Amino acid sequence: MDSAAGPASPSLRWDEPPEGPVIALLDQRRLPAEEVELICTDVPVLVDAIRTLAVRGAPLLGIAGAYGVALAAVRGFDVQQAAEQLAHARPTAVNLAYGVRRALGAYEQAVKDGADVRRAAAAALAEARALHREDAEASARMAAHGLALLRELLPGGGYRVLTHCNTGSLVSGGEGTALAVASAVHRAGQLRRLWVDETRPLLQGARLTAYEAARAGMAYTLLTDNAAGSLFAAGEVDAVLIGADRIAADGSVANKVGSYPLAVLARYHHVPFIVVAPTTTVDLDTPEGSAIEVEQRPGHEVTEFAAPLVTGVAAEPGMGVPAAPLGTQAYNPAFDVTPPELVTAIVTENGVVSPVTRPGLAELCRGPEKER
Amino acid sequence: MDSAAGPASPSLRWDEPPEGPVIALLDQRRLPAEEVELICTDVPVLVDAIRTLAVRGAPLLGIAGAYGVALAAVRGFDVQQAAEQLAHARPTAVNLAYGVRRALGAYEQAVKDGADVRRAAAAALAEARALHREDAEASARMAAHGLALLRELLPGGGYRVLTHCNTGSLVSGGEGTALAVASAVHRAGQLRRLWVDETRPLLQGARLTAYEAARAGMAYTLLTDNAAGSLFAAGEVDAVLIGADRIAADGSVANKVGSYPLAVLARYHHVPFIVVAPTTTVDLDTPEGSAIEVEQRPGHEVTEFAAPLVTGVAAEPGMGVPAAPLGTQAYNPAFDVTPPELVTAIVTENGVVSPVTRPGLAELCRGPEKER
Numbered sequence: 001m002d003s004a005a006g007p008a009s010p011s012l013r014w015d016e017p018p019e020g021p022v023i024a025l026l027d028q029r030r031l032p033a034e035e036v037e038l039i040c041t042d043v044p045v046l047v048d049a050i051r052t053l054a055v056r057g058a059p060l061l062g063i064a065g066a067y068g069v070a071l072a073a074v075r076g077f078d079v080q081q082a083a084e085q086l087a088h089a090r091p092t093a094v095n096l097a098y099g100v101r102r103a104l105g106a107y108e109q110a111v112k113d114g115a116d117v118r119r120a121a122a123a124a125l126a127e128a129r130a131l132h133r134e135d136a137e138a139s140a141r142m143a144a145h146g147l148a149l150l151r152e153l154l155p156g157g158g159y160r161v162l163t164h165c166n167t168g169s170l171v172s173g174g175e176g177t178a179l180a181v182a183s184a185v186h187r188a189g190q191l192r193r194l195w196v197d198e199t200r201p202l203l204q205g206a207r208l209t210a211y212e213a214a215r216a217g218m219a220y221t222l223l224t225d226n227a228a229g230s231l232f233a234a235g236e237v238d239a240v241l242i243g244a245d246r247i248a249a250d251g252s253v254a255n256k257v258g259s260y261p262l263a264v265l266a267r268y269h270h271v272p273f274i275v276v277a278p279t280t281t282v283d284l285d286t287p288e289g290s291a292i293e294v295e296q297r298p299g300h301e302v303t304e305f306a307a308p309l310v311t312g313v314a315a316e317p318g319m320g321v322p323a324a325p326l327g328t329q330a331y332n333p334a335f336d337v338t339p340p341e342l343v344t345a346i347v348t349e350n351g352v353v354s355p356v357t358r359p360g361l362a363e364l365c366r367g368p369e370k371e372r
Numbered sequence: 373m374d375s376a377a378g379p380a381s382p383s384l385r386w387d388e389p390p391e392g393p394v395i396a397l398l399d400q401r402r403l404p405a406e407e408v409e410l411i412c413t414d415v416p417v418l419v420d421a422i423r424t425l426a427v428r429g430a431p432l433l434g435i436a437g438a439y440g441v442a443l444a445a446v447r448g449f450d451v452q453q454a455a456e457q458l459a460h461a462r463p464t465a466v467n468l469a470y471g472v473r474r475a476l477g478a479y480e481q482a483v484k485d486g487a488d489v490r491r492a493a494a495a496a497l498a499e500a501r502a503l504h505r506e507d508a509e510a511s512a513r514m515a516a517h518g519l520a521l522l523r524e525l526l527p528g529g530g531y532r533v534l535t536h537c538n539t540g541s542l543v544s545g546g547e548g549t550a551l552a553v554a555s556a557v558h559r560a561g562q563l564r565r566l567w568v569d570e571t572r573p574l575l576q577g578a579r580l581t582a583y584e585a586a587r588a589g590m591a592y593t594l595l596t597d598n599a600a601g602s603l604f605a606a607g608e609v610d611a612v613l614i615g616a617d618r619i620a621a622d623g624s625v626a627n628k629v630g631s632y633p634l635a636v637l638a639r640y641h642h643v644p645f646i647v648v649a650p651t652t653t654v655d656l657d658t659p660e661g662s663a664i665e666v667e668q669r670p671g672h673e674v675t676e677f678a679a680p681l682v683t684g685v686a687a688e689p690g691m692g693v694p695a696a697p698l699g700t701q702a703y704n705p706a707f708d709v710t711p712p713e714l715v716t717a718i719v720t721e722n723g724v725v726s727p728v729t730r731p732g733l734a735e736l737c738r739g740p741e742k743e744r
Contacts, residue, residue, distance in 0.1 A: 201596050272700050302594055323570070331603070
C-alpha cells in the first residue's frame with residue numbers, strides 16, 4: 001500500500017501521482033459504452049462532474065464532497081470557497097453537504113488546534129477517507145438488514161425485486177444501498193429476478209444498474225419505466241427496493257423521479273415498497289416532504305439524445321439529436337417525493353424503521369438499534 | 373377532384389399514379405425530423421409498415437387495413453391471403469381486423485352478386501373510403517362529446533390535461549381520439565396546458581403528439597413518463613385523456629403501455645381518467661381484459677437507440693446505439709390493460725358511458741345515445 005492508498009471504490013479514488021493529488025472518477029456518463037476515468041485536479045472540475053452526473057448517487061456524492069474539500073486543502077486552494085461551491089453543486093442529496101461539512105470541520109478543527117496548513121489538509125483527507133470507509137461498512141450493514149427484512153416480510157424466498165435508477169457500487173464506498181440488498185439476496189441464492197427500470201431521462205437503470213447486475217451475474221430484465229405497471233398487475237413483483245437522495249424527518253423520501261409512481265402502484269397492489277439509505281441521507285432539519293427542494297434539470301435531457309454516443313444526455317442544449325420538435329418545452333424534475341404512508345420500511349445501517357414514523361426514524365439516526 | 377380522390381389524412385392517402393394505385397403513408401418513424409412518404413405498391417410493404425409502426429394508431433390501422441385489401445384487389449393479388457396477412461400484422465388493435473373485414477366483406481359480396489374482379493375491387497375501395505370518412509366523422513363527434521364531458525365533470529374550464537402516446541390526426545381519418553378532444557378544448561380557449569408523456573420506448577408522445585400540439589399552437593409541455601407522478605402530486609393535472617387499442621366488453625381498456633400506471637395515479641389523486649375511442653375499438657367478442665392479447669415487442673426497442681437518426685427505434689437488433697450492456701434482456705409489452713373500475717368514462721362517437729359498465733358499453737355500440 002503506498003502513501004496515497006485509502007479506501008477505493010470502482011467509481012472514485014484519491015490518487016497522488018507526481019504532478020500532485022487528484023480525485024479520479026469513473027465517468028458514469030459514458031457507461032456502459034466505455035470505462036473512462038475523469039481526473040479532477042481542482043474543485044471546479046469536480047463541481048462540473050457532479051452537476052453533469054459524471055459522479056452521482058447520494059452516498060458517493062457525500063464522499064466526493066469530502067474528498068473535494070481535502071483536494072482544495074492539499075493543493076492550497078481557498079478551502080472555504082471550495083466547500084461552498086461543492087455543497088451547492090446539486091440541491092437535493094443531503095449527503096453532499098454532509099460530506100463537505102465533515103471534511104471542512106476536520107480541517108477547521110485542526111487549524112484551531114494549531115496545525116499548519118499541511119497538517120490541516122491531512123486531517124481533511126483523513127476525514128474523507130473515514131467517511132469513505134464508513135459508507136462501505138454502512139452498505140454491508142444495510143444489505144444484511146434488508147435481506148433479513150425481506151425474509152421476514154416474504155417468507156419463502158425466490159424474490160422478484162423491482163428497482164429504479166442506480167444504487168449499487170457505483171454510488172457508494174461499498175456495494176451501495178438498494179442494490180446492495182439485491183446483491184445480498186442474489187448471493188443468498190434467493191433472487192429470482194431483478195426488474196430494472198431504465199430510468200428516464202438519463203437511463204441510469206439501463207446504463208448503470210444493468211451494467212452492475214450483468215457483472216454480478218444476476219438474473220435481470222430491463223424495462224421502460226412505464227412498463228412496471230404491467231408487472232405489478234401480473235403479480236410479477238414481490239418487492240420494490242429503491243434508494244434515497246434525502247429523507248425528511250417525517251420519513252418523506254426524495255428519490256429519482258419515477259419512485260413516487262412506483263410507490264402508488266406498490267400500494268395499489270399490496271407490494272412492499274422498501275427504501276434503503278444510510279442515516280447520512282436522513283435530514284432531521286428537513287421537517288417534511290414539502291420542505292425538500294427538488295432539483296429541476298434542463299429540458300434538453302428530455303428533448304434530445306446525445307450524439308454520436310448515447311450516454312443519456314447531450315452535453316449542451318442543441319448538441320444532441322432531437323426527439324421532439326425544436327422549441328419543445330420540457331418538465332424535468334430530477335426527483336420526486338414519496339410520503340411516509342406509502343413507504344413500507346426504511347432500511348439504514350442502524351436497522352429498520354417500519355412503519356415509518358418520525359420518532360422511529362429519529363431513534364435510528366441516534367445509533368444502532370437495540371436487539372429486538 | 374380526380375378519380376383517385378377520396379378522403380385524405382395527413383398520414384394516409386390512396387393515390388393512383390400512372391404506374392398503378394398505391395397507398396401513400398406519412399412515415400411516422402421519421403417524425404418529427406422529416407416528413408417523408410412511404411409508398412406501398414403491394415400488401416407486404418404495407419404489412420411491414422404496420423409492423424414497424426411507420427403507420428400506427430388504432431383508427432388509422434383500421435383504415436390502412438381496408439385500403440390494403442382494396443390495393444390487393446385492384447392490383448389483382450390474392451385478396452384472401454392479403455386480408456389474412458393484414459389482419460394479423462399486429463395483434464392488439466381490433467380496428468385493424470375490423471377494417472380488413474369491412475373491405476373484404478364488400479369485395480366478397482360484390483363477387484357473390486356477380487361482379488367481375490374489377491367491379492369487386494372497386495367495391496372494396498369504396499368501402500375503405502367509406503370507413504375513412506366515417507372515422508373522420510366519428511372523430512368530430514368524439515371531440516364534441518369529450519368537451520361536453522369535461523365541462524360537466526370540471527366546471528370552470530382552464531383545463532390541464534395529461535395525455536399519453538399519440539392519438540391525433542396522425543392516427544385517424546379526422547382529428548383523432550383523445551387528442552381530438554384536447555384540440556376541441558383548445559379551440560374553445562379552455563386548454564391551459566397539455567402535458568405530453570414522451571411515451572417510451574418509441575417516444576410517440578415526444579415525436580408525434582408534441583409535433584401535432586406545436587402545429588396546433590397548443591400550450592404543451594413534454595415530460596418523461598415517470599414524471600407524471602410529480603404532476604399529480606402537485607395537483608397540476610385536471611384530467612387524463614387517452615385513446616385505446618382495444619376495449620373489451622366489460623370496459624377493460626388496452627392502450628399503449630404506461631396507461632395503466634396513469635389510471636392508478638389518477639385514481640389515487642381523484643383525477644378523472646377518460647378514454648376516447650370510436651366504437652370500432654370496442655370488441656364485444658372479447659369478454660374481459662384478461663382475454664386481450666398484448667403484443668410483446670422486440671427488446672432492442674428498449675436496449676438500443678436508432679443511429680444515426682433517433683427515430684424511436686433501431687431498424688434491426690444490433691443496428692442501434694446500445695443504451696444497456698450487450699446481451700441485456702428486455703420486457704417490452706406494447707400495451708397494458710386498465711380495468712373498468714379505474715376508467716371514469718369512455719367517450720365514443722355515439723356518446724359517453726360513465727360509470728363504465730358492460731350493458732352501458734353494449735348500448736353505445738348499438739348506436740347513437742338517445743338525448744338525455
